[in-house]
Amino acid sequence: MESLDSLRHLIQNHPLIDNHAHNLLRCDVAADYDNYPLESITSEAHGRALENARTALPLLRAVNQLGELYGTSCANWDDVLAAHTRWVQEDYDGLIRRSLQGTHTLLLDDLLSDEDVESYEWHDQFTSSPTKRIVRIEAVAASLLREIMSAERKPGESVWSTFRAKFLDALDHAMEDPAVVGFKSVICYRTGLDVDPYSPDEDLLTASLHRTLDSGTRKSGYRVEEKPLNDWLVQQTLKLITFRKRAGVVKPLQFHTGLGDNDINLVKANPAYLQPLIIQYPDAPIVLLHSAYPYTRDAGYLACVYPNVYLDLGEVFPMVSREAEEKILRESLEITPTNRLLWSTDGHFFPETFWLANKQFRQALEIVLVDYVQNGDYNITQAKTVAADILFQNSNKLYGLKQTAQYTPGTVQVLSQLSATQVSRVSDPLDAFLQTNPDIEYIWMQWIDYTATTRVRILPLREFIRIARKDRRIGITLAVQWMLQDDTLTPEGTTTGQFYMEPDLSSLYRNGSLAASAAPSATVMSFWQSEEGKPLDGCPRTSLQKIVGTLHRQHSIDILCGFEIEVVFLKPIISQQTGKVTGYAPATKNHSWSQMTADIRKMIPILDEINRVLASVDIHLQQFHAESAPGQFEFILPPVNPLAAIDTLIATRQVITAVAERHGLRATLHPRPFPNGAGSAAHAHVSITPAAREDAFLAGVLKHYPSIVAFTLSQDASYERVRSGIWSGSEWVAWGFQNREAPVRKIGPGHWEFKSVDGVANPYLAVAALLAGGLIGLEENLSLAMKECTGKICTTQATFEGIFYDWLIIFFTVDASDLTSAQRSRLGITTPLPQSLAQSMTALSENEKLQSVLGKELVQNYLSVKRAESKRIQGMVDEERRLWLLERY
Missing domain, CATH: 3.30.590.10 (Glutamine synthetase/guanido kinase, catalytic domain)
Structure with a gap:
């Protein structure tokens, strides 16, 4: 029977497809807090209103969590700013890599009008598969208007006819582009979600376009916020999506709904206004973004009764409180089919937006699904299917990504809340481990040196928790890089310097019968870190990981x-x-x-x-x-x-030995x-x-x-x-x-x-x-010039019962040493071991x-190390050498 731990492990470790996010800032502007205030990671407010965000629960919660990302404790917002600045200056790529850990694919709305962000392709280096694009139709329209107004038109050619042709052509190109997997509309911000499902006449559209042009200039650009024109952009996109879907090309239209900044009409941000449009275009997949908060139930109802509607569970993480996040998830699950729920971060500008969103969503999803299992609403298999679908499979299918999730059930890495009487502020995998192993008294921190000797430090649980919380570090002499089994150093070795053991909490396992003592204990493998808290190049685990x-x-x-x-x-x-x-x-x-x-x-x-x-x-x-x-x-x-395979190998050997x-x-x-x-x-x-x-x-x-x-x-x-x-x-x-x-x-x-x-x-x-x-x-x-060593093939001729045959004879040989030099040469086998x-x-x-x-x-x-070790061992007589190795390996 499957356990709740297997469910928790899947929720915390299953790869995810982020079905809606935005570009990250370039490194040179990522700490420009005047133009890009970091407080925006938990708030949609702007200007003076954003100054109040520092007292809001979502930001204070983020302060308490971001220390885990940064590798240093953060007591207040100033600590967060300092840590962010340090990472940007010293290892911006490392910060992004940490923040996007577990992200398989990003779908980026990459048409934010900002020159300070990285291109969508640049993000590929941090994910398992290439980044895909979501085309924002209002941004396309604005770009075309600037282009049209900057160019000469043919006599008799109207601005409307030119724009209409260019916009439809741009949609066609996006449909043909394999990097584009969907479209997005921000009509919610511009004129509201009460979109007319039917196109107005040309005169009304022409007048609407000219009012748009009057509101801007070629230099400043043109903000498309005229209702007839904005409605038309949405209508044409849905018409093309419907037409192409019949030809087998599926590219959904995402709508911003609900939560937004003060530029939005909150009343008309309710996706219920989209119901006539949804009915008019039943074959066009429509995604309601951002949990439609605070209209989550309305969006869930639409996704329940209309087969072309999907509900995205993004943006509210980390913009609202923990209780609100859990409530939004529960409301989403009230009647919405779980194959219609998608996950996104709405991450933008700062890596922290991705990290906080993913961390908090996995936490809320675990709490909600575990509760449903414990109360009999789901069994564990059903709950695991729900989690995998929301995190990965639904987006994979909807956007036609054809990706495979590389998820391996294994050592439990989950998040559960400790009670007030238990140790607080513990890293997630340790949190879960201690809940399922509350009697643990000691942790064995291990690493494997260059002689394949297992080295261990045993810590009382309280001290290990301090290390896991990064409240203290445990230093080990760098001499281990030149150390033999008997602790002597090679001639090149030095006793100067040290590294710090960084526990890999995903490798935690209960010792069980490994220890002779009756005191319950557990083992964890460790990375080596430098004085500055960076991965140390000499660490065997780090070398493999890189x-x-x-x-x-x-x-x-x-x-x-x-x-x-x-x-x-x-x-x-x-x-x-x-x-x-x-x-x-x-x-x-x-x-x-x-x-x-x-x-x-x-x-x-x-x-x-x-x-x-x-x-x-x-x-x-x-x-x-x-x-x-x-x-x-x-x-x-x-x-x-x-x-994980090698961590398991070492643990298995230790069990066998014990x-x-x-x-x-x-x-x-x-x-x-x-x-x-x-x-x-x-x-x-x-x-x-x-x-x-x-x-x-x-x-x-x-x-x-x-x-x-x-x-x-x-x-x-x-x-x-x-x-x-x-x-x-x-x-x-x-x-x-x-x-x-x-x-x-x-x-x-x-x-x-x-x-x-x-x-x-x-x-x-x-x-x-x-x-x-x-x-x-x-x-x-x-x-691959070398041919496989599986045998040699020759032909011969013979007559059998009056019929002439060509015979194909295969002589197998399994050992290259049995071949002649010429035979090996023909196979390209020329190098002895x-x-x-x-x-x-x-x-x-x-x-x-x-x-x-x-x-x-x-x-x-x-x-x-190996030369010094060989010299020492070869200096022994045969039997002494054999016993020496038998006792150590």
Whole structure:
């Protein structure tokens, strides 16, 4: 049975389509408060009236919330102004990126008459798919009038006939433009929503046009606010929309309704005035914008009884109080079909308008839908459908966007209100986590260093809440960038400087049985931040996140990642004289791949316990089974986005280790714990969507593979697996469809398994390196010259029962090492895999392109650590080295 947490998670994390917004200001004017007062983020007032906004509840609420966006607490409006200014001056793109997080597509009304805003295409870098345009018909009309009055007309040609032809032509062009997905009218501001559904005669329109021209000049422009003319613009737009819809082109007309500044006639802002027009044009999709506040029920009624009407739930967030937002949502849901409800921010000028609107809408939607579920109005499945439809699917269908939402159910990230007796002002995911885990006493803050060692700081809950609220920071020495497993530093290392741990609250999970102590605890993964609170380039999680973001923004490619965890369970050998562990032996002996021997059956209770513990922390295995080596088992995790996939990988390994320890066993990720047995890997599955450019992506990975394995096979012991005939991926850089003896196995379109990854690698850096290779392939538009290693094809001729045949014979070979040099050459397989860590590090140190994508400083520090680590480990005798690794990995 689905839980309320799954509903909350969907509401807080499902991508959204913002079906009505406006352009952002250019960076150079984003802090010009004289011309663009920041108070407008929560108020439609202007001039002197806007000065009063600082005492209004919506703005005061925004002050309390914006500290989360800025990364610093804000006690008053001056703090907000200072923080906004600082972000604009230091990292305006970063502020926008934070504000638009979770936004899949923006539909921009980009015809605001302001030269200080960015173009609609500029916004593409911050969203999952390209920005689309909403054409404002009054702005088109005003632009045409200025153009007409600035040009000479032919003798006998009237202003009206010229304007009429040009306006209809402009509508036609907009209909043909794939970047345009709809139209908008602000007739509500100009003459009211009592639009005449029938066109007046030409004389009346001509007179109306001339009055419009008399009210302006070519220099000042012409404000279109004559009722006959404004009504005609709407009528012609609806006629064209109706005509084109019959031809399969659907582009709705949006109407500003309800809430607006003092330029609006509040009485005629009621969408009920549109009823005759809606009836006249039943085939034209009409969107009532801005919740029609305060006429939400009227708009909801229209969307209920007329199939061509939709209600947009925007602008009131964050312009009204929290209670009003919830009330507006409830009124919208009273009778309105939920497939007729759309979401928008009406975001404009400032990034904060988008962030506040999305945050407050998700909060209100969660409160309302959870309440309806708890009272039996919806079941959870129905509520989740409602949320996904409002946030994404309804706009996707109405505007014909043909987008796919990349939503992955996973670790709960939700918002719920804490009671007065609980801790206040906690970040949203932590808020929800503490509600469902009220007994938690400690939080383990973790990060993974360059040696793939898990480092942890344990904090009492009260102190962690202070960190999550950004009331304090926890500093860690920068020496970790040069630190070995025993805390010694490389020669290049320094003890100067520090970074600050930034908890990624989306990775929070309850430790369950991880801790030996009875005190309940939870774990969270951390980013590294600089003194200034910016992401630190040396952070493995940040490095991965940046590359995933670049693939998404610059190439519109989304990544899914999943892992196969191979683990060998060992029984410690204890000396009778000293009582110390002197070695390890496999936990099972009669053991083989995917079988159920007597020895393997003895492990079932342990495997079952691992699965149950994982499920208790919301990690759900797809399957698990015996692998080839004695004591070896494989656990397969589901695909999610790369950062979440690796967080889940680390959590799963920790659960496996903890459960094994409770049963007196050691679970190891050692690449080859026994010289004569099969090796252990951590095969990474990576898929790209869309797969249209998969060849360029794969070509980049293959080109840089010898350098990439410095991250994926990061110990000298890792190369004990680089052998032919042991199902480890062969000894050559090659790929093949469903070829398990190639380092890259293609599984389907845009989906590969990378076999040259094992459990002693830092997984964030390993996947970052693989994706970096793919990114280079896309940027350089590489062609895939290497053919797949799946076999060779030859033909022969024969006669059978008097009939002559050409026979096609396919000889399969799965290992490039089995081919002759000439056969490999014909396939383009010319590069052997590195046979040692030294070889792969040499390749990496010479690979300027891969270094530039991953970050040269990170790569140099990583190489420094791995060289020092290799020197230390290789100085041990064989058995000492093996035990040393078994006890750490």
